[in-house]
Amino acid sequence: MRRILVLGGTGEGLALARQLGLADIYSVAGLGREPAGLSCQLRSGGYQGPDGLARFLLEQQVGLLVDATHPYAARISAHARLASRQAEIPLWAIRRPGWQPGPGDDWHEVAGWDELMEALAPFRRPLFTLGREPLQHLAEIPVHQYWTVRCLESHPGTERATVLADRGPFGLEAERTLFARLHPDVLVSKNSGGHATEAKLEVARELGRPVLMLRRPELPGADRIFTDAAGLLEAWS
DSSP states (O other): OOOEEEEOOSHHHHHHHTTOOTTOEEEEOSSSOOOOSOSSEEEESOOSHHHHHHHHHHHTTOSEEEEOOOTTOHHHHHHHHHHHHHHTOOEEEEOOOOOOOOTTOOEEEEOSHHHHHHHHTTOSSEEEESOSGGGGGGGGOOTTOOEEEEESSOOOOBTTEEEEEOOSOOOHHHHHHHHHHHOOSEEEEEOOOSSTTOHHHHHHHHHTOOEEEEOOOOOOOOSEEESSHHHHHHHHO
16 A cells, blocks of 8 residues: 655645645644645644554555654654654655855854853844744843744743744745844744745844854654655655
């Protein structure tokens, strides 16, 4: 059976899911809105580690596992690699290219949270676009800083932090309006790649704001790697 299980969570994963058939499965972690209008089956939730994922692959007679998760979802990608080996089925991956700095960009790559905090020390009003991780550190905000954290989760914030619950895609004019309202002196971002959240980088360039870019994690290998859904579908057909 040429049944596909797609581990999603990205625009590329959803684009692939919209081309799948009735027997195929699109799997999401359940952290955001569940997509509508799919012809394939939709599964929400985890698998209890690589062993649980391997069991699911065997029980559902999946013939191909596709890792279309976020570039920073290293743990899920590692589980997919192990599960595909246990189930003895191929693992293909969609790995979108990262953003590259251009003329006028002032980017500084950091390797993790501790290094990020050191790099943030000279600034006063950082805008975080890393997801939920900064929420774990709201009690640690330096006395001279006020944080704005944009993520999917709603949170009351603190006296020295505002949390904006929002999801992309974010257009250029909306990002310009956000920067004009908040006046951030530094942007903190993951190097997610793609177009959905790229506009913030253009605004930072326009305003001459520096960007602290969290380095991508090293991801495990796959049997085949593609940069988009179209290439994968062509190879599978």
